[in-house]
Amino acid sequence: MLEKFMMKDHKDAYRRFRESGLEECVIVQTCNRVELFGKASEADYSGIIRAWSEATGLDGGAFGAMETGEDAEAIRHLLDLVSGLDSMVVGEEQVLGQVRESIASAKDAGASGMHLNTLFDRAARVGTRIRNVTGLGKEGVSVGSMAVRLAEENVNDLKSKGVLVIGTGEVATLVAKSLARRGYSFSVASRTLQRAAAFCEAVGGDPVRFEDVLANFGRYDVSFVATTAPFFLVAYDAVAALSPVSGMxxxxxxxxxAVDERIAHIPGVKLMNLDQIGEMVERNMKDRASKAEAIQGTISGEVSALEASMRRLEAEPLVNETFRIIEEIRARELAKAVQMIGDADPRTVRIMEDMSRAVLEGMASTPMNNIRRASEHGDTDVLEAAARIFDYDTQQ
Known part of the structure; x- marks a missing residue:
């Protein structure tokens, strides 16, 4: 099951992945995906799996079906993701925000760097532009709204039924917003009544005590359980004792x-989980295909551009260090010249400053841009030659 691969302590996981040889990494972890984006000189999958195994407690053999992709394939996957094409629901609205949160978290942890920061920031802009141009996701489709649609399809006259939301997190918020938009009344339970009340004030619904919900679960015809509890909140025995006739x-x-799967076998109870939302995803496939066809050309162009940008970044440390050294020389020689003049007025010093900068930029810009272009085209021979010419240590 997916949750077994999820990392609870991201800082610890980032530390392990960096120790495995990844120079940069970003964890993208949502309710229906766990992915790792990394940057390394060489891909050591065994080391990455070992770090992932240590971070989750899973045996290394559990990763046998792990999907991998490198370079253009990985970039395309990220663009498909932010564009809403590689989501449980085509155009799923919260995915783009989740990717933004993932790179922000990686930056805070010091796990990402120049390459992945550039990749994810560019990808987020591309995803936003594609959605704006194509209207993908404008219907506000999310896991939460899809769950509400499932309830509407399976329960007659939902507005007359008792509806409950357990949880106050991201998915619970999506469910509550969808219910509120459709005009449904619903109750909200959380770990504390205060937390539920604050949630209801912001999103909608009526707060109820969690203890009351567990004691009177039978009064609710439809319950959305969206928590991160590491145990079953809704137990088999508790629901079986209700002897529901139908419609729950x-x-x-x-x-x-958070719901014991055996509950699905209790007569009169219909239990659905994230995996089963795939039934509605199938109906979404036709729209998915038409949207994808319109977007793939744009994404292909962006993949090529991002690949070039990633290669170009390889030259930036050399270019930046070279400019730093040249600037030090310029500033030092300018100071000597000003000292030799003795009583140079501010205007003269400013003219000398501007002239020295113009000379530096005029002489250095062309070779530095040529180095960047060589990097962009993957010409490692030029980069190695430039490093020797400018006495740059590529290992620093």
Missing amino acids: MILDLSNPR
Whole structure:
């Protein structure tokens, strides 16, 4: 199950991945995906799996079905993701925000660097532009709204039913917003009544005590359970004791699952989880295909541009260090010249300053831009020659 691969302590996981040989890394972890983007001189998958195994407690053999991609394939996957094409629901609205949060978290942890920061920031802008141009996601489709649609399709006259949302996190917020937009009344339970009340004030719904919900679960015809609890909040025995006649529906949107799966076998109860939302995804495939066809050309162009940008970045340390050394020389020689003049007025010093900078830029810009272009085209021979010419240590 997906939740087994999830990393609870991202800082610890980032430390392990960096120790495995990744120079930069970003964890993208949502309710229906766990992905790792990394930058390294050489891909050491065994080391990465070992670090992932240590971070989750899983045996290394559990990663046998892990999908991998490098360079253009990895870039395309990220662009498909932010554009809404590689989501459980085409155009899924929260994915772009989740990717932004992932790179922000990686930056805070010091795990990402120049390459992945550039890649993710550019990808987020591309995703936003594609969505704006194509209208992809304008319907506001999300896991939360899809769950509400499932309830509407499976429960007659939902507006007359008792509806409950357990949780106050991201997915619970999406469910509550979707319910509120459709005009449904619903109750909200969380770990504390105060937390539920604050949630309801911001999103909608009526707060209820969590203890009351567990004691009177039978009064709710539809329950959306969206928590991060590491145990079953809704237990088999508790629901079986209710002896529901018909019509009770429970949608477990939690990761890990918070509803005992055996409940699905209780007569009169319909239990659905994140995996089963795939049934509605199938109906979404036709729209997905038409949207994808219109977007793939744009994404292909962006993949090429981003690949070039990533290669170009390889030259930046050399270029920046060279400019730094040249600037030091310019400033030092300018100071000597000003001292030799003795009583140079501010205007004269400013003219000398501007002239020295213009000479520096005029002489250095062309070779530095040529080095960048060589890097962009993958010409490592030129980069190595430039490093020797400018006495630059490529290992620093």
